[in-house]
Amino acid sequence: MSKRTIIPFGPQHPVLPEPVHLDLVLEDELVVDAIPRIGFVHRGLEKLVEKRDYTQFVYITERICGICSFGHSYGYSECIEQLMQIEVPPRAQYLRVIFHELSRIHSHLLWLGLMADAFGYEALFMHCWRLRETVLDIFERITGGRVIFSACNVGGFKREVSNNQLAGIVTELEKLQQEYKTISKAFLEDSSVKNRMVGIGYISKKDATMHSMVGPFARASGLAIDERLDKVGAYGELSSFVPVTSEDGDCYARCAVRIEEVNQSIAIIKELSGKIPDGEIMNKPKGKIDKGALAMTTLEQPRGQAFYYAKGNGTKFLERMRVRTPTSQNLSGLVAALQGCEFADVPVIILTIDPCISCTER
Amino acid sequence: MKIYHKVEFIDFNSEEILSIAKKACDNNLSFVQICASAFDNGDCELLYTFKENNQYNPALIGYKTIVEKQKSVHSITDYFPAAFVFENEAHDLFGVKFEGINIDFKGNFYKLPVAYPMNPNINVAEKFAEQGGQDE
Numbered sequence: 319m320s321k322r323t324i325i326p327f328g329p330q331h332p333v334l335p336e337p338v339h340l341d342l343v344l345e346d347e348l349v350v351d352a353i354p355r356i357g358f359v360h361r362g363l364e365k366l367v368e369k370r371d372y373t374q375f376v377y378i379t380e381r382i383c384g385i386c387s388f389g390h391s392y393g394y395s396e397c398i399e400q401l402m403q404i405e406v407p408p409r410a411q412y413l414r415v416i417f418h419e420l421s422r423i424h425s426h427l428l429w430l431g432l433m434a435d436a437f438g439y440e441a442l443f444m445h446c447w448r449l450r451e452t453v454l455d456i457f458e459r460i461t462g463g464r465v466i467f468s469a470c471n472v473g474g475f476k477r478e479v480s481n482n483q484l485a486g487i488v489t490e491l492e493k494l495q496q497e498y499k500t501i502s503k504a505f506l507e508d509s510s511v512k513n514r515m516v517g518i519g520y521i522s523k524k525d526a527t528m529h530s531m532v533g534p535f536a537r538a539s540g541l542a543i544d545e546r547l548d549k550v551g552a553y554g555e556l557s558s559f560v561p562v563t564s565e566d567g568d569c570y571a572r573c574a575v576r577i578e579e580v581n582q583s584i585a586i587i588k589e590l591s592g593k594i595p596d597g598e599i600m601n602k603p604k605g606k607i608d609k610g611a612l613a614m615t616t617l618e619q620p621r622g623q624a625f626y627y628a629k630g631n632g633t634k635f636l637e638r639m640r641v642r643t644p645t646s647q648n649l650s651g652l653v654a655a656l657q658g659c660e661f662a663d664v665p666v667i668i669l670t671i672d673p674c675i676s677c678t679e680r
Numbered sequence: 681m682k683i684y685h686k687v688e689f690i691d692f693n694s695e696e697i698l699s700i701a702k703k704a705c706d707n708n709l710s711f712v713q714i715c716a717s718a719f720d721n722g723d724c725e726l727l728y729t730f731k732e733n734n735q736y737n738p739a740l741i742g743y744k745t746i747v748e749k750q751k752s753v754h755s756i757t758d759y760f761p762a763a764f765v766f767e768n769e770a771h772d773l774f775g776v777k778f779e780g781i782n783i784d785f786k787g788n789f790y791k792l793p794v795a796y797p798m799n800p801n802i803n804v805a806e807k808f809a810e811q812g813g814q815d816e
Contacts (some may be wrong), residue, residue, distance in 0.1 A: 353783060355785070355788070355789060355791075356789065356790070357772070357789060357790030357791045357792065358791055360790055360791075360792065362797065362798070365798060396684070399683070399684070400684040400685070400687070405683060406683060408681060411681060411683070527708075527710075528761065529761055529762050530710055530711040530712075530760055530761075530762040531762075543710070543733055547735060547738070548682075548685060548738045549682055550682055550683065550684065550685055551681065551682075551683060552681070554681055554682050555681065612687075612689055612742070613684075613687065614685070614687050614729065614740050614742060615684065615685050615687075615740070616685060616712070616731065616740065623712070625712050625713050625729065627713075627715055627727065627729070627742075629717070637717070638715070638717045640713070640715040640727075642712065642713035642715075642766075646713075646765050646766070647712075647713075647762055647765075649762070649765050650761045650762035650764065650765070651762070653783075
């Protein structure tokens with residue numbers, strides 16, 4: 319029988335931009351078990367609802383994560399709107415979805431860059447991040463901020479974006495898409511990339527269901543789950559929406575799903591920019607939240623389903639606010655993906671769930 | 681335009697949690713999360729959320745229960761392994777006790793300077809001072 323060894327992985331590791339720890343149980347070079355541990359940078363942001371009222375708290379939710387910043391303000395605002403029965407103007411609904419999809423594009427480009435960096439393809443890493451700058455430049459030009467831009471608020475959208483500006487965004491994305499095709503080809507066809515990903519970290523559809531996996535991690539195992547299918551907000555105005563899936567369940571499939579999702583997001587932005595209605599963008603909330611009022615909602619973040627829950631206490635402050643991020647949900651699936659892999663493949667497998675620890679450590 | 685998700689909140693007795701989890705599992709509901717909230721008397725409220733991924737009528741279902749200070753709750757990780765994150769979190773931050781978690785960190789999931797910081801009965805500043813202002 320092989321000797322068992324426990325190798326600590328993280329919280330500081332070259333492939334981990336943020337701290338997460340794994341105790342890897344090894345038999346020779348084979349990982350037989352992995353035990354994750356988080357909490358190294360836990361910030362307790364949910365507790366801040368006691369100090370900030372429901373309108374101020376949007377700025378806290380934006381700071382949960384730098385990559386999904388807009389998504390968190392969108393999800394939180396939607397939850398409070400449900401709690402207070404506020405009807406958001408249609409134009410604001412469209413703008414929210416357009417900005418959320420732009421965030422998904424830059425998040426996936428960021429991930430592709432990190433992935434290329436993890437297997438030592440530096441040139442590819444730089445090209446991915448260069449393209450990501452296009453989206454950040456769009457944010458900066460329209461809102462003044464590149465990462466946290468406070469565009470979404472309870473009741474609507476804070477900044478008017480003209481139809482000309484939207485047309486400009488579409489033109490830039492079309493240009494980006496041309497260059498993106500070349501980068502996608504490197505990921506999907508280059509043998510040095512495929513060698514590191516094909517058949518690695520396999521998760522079956524059955525296991526993906528059992529581990530309640532979410533986002534591209536689940537879709538790459540054949541689960542057609544996507545919160546955008548719920549057709550809440552302007553997602554319901556799309557002519558059609560079919561989640562990008564793959565049946566292969568390995569690291570390559572997760573990469574392929576994310577690559578195609580960038581194209582899908584560009585198509586969504588194009589469609590909604592072309593049919594966005596004119597009108598108001600804000601329906602300002604008034605008054606307090608009823609005591610005991612409850613609301614919950616979900617949103618498809620770049621990494622998968624995020625969950626928001628709020629409870630009122632009869633004042634402008636919330637009794638309880640809850641954010642459940644996709645990475646927390648995918649930890650169980652990560653453990654399953656690591657079981658049975660080679661030790662050298664661990665960094666690539668961890669990266670393919672696209673872990674966001676600052677979200678998890680909200 | 682549909683602007684909110686369909687949601688439903690159901691109260692239940694904490695001893696029924698296993699039968700609720702089994703029913704959710706049998707009906708192919710997806711597990712979403714567990715949220716703990718502490719009360720001043722030391723009791724805790726747990727909200728278990730499941731999602732019905734029906735294409736035509738998707739809905740979020742929240743099962744709420746109050747857990748008394750000294751009581752423990754059975755883990756649902758036999759049906760939903762992903763719940764270990766939330767059960768360990770509810771234990772480490774709020775002091776809720778769970779029986780039979782598949783990966784039980786026994787209070788070491790979150791690396792925190794004080795025990796149960798989200799529980800209103802614990803004065804975090806006093807507790808931190810008692811420990812000489814030092815991390816564990």
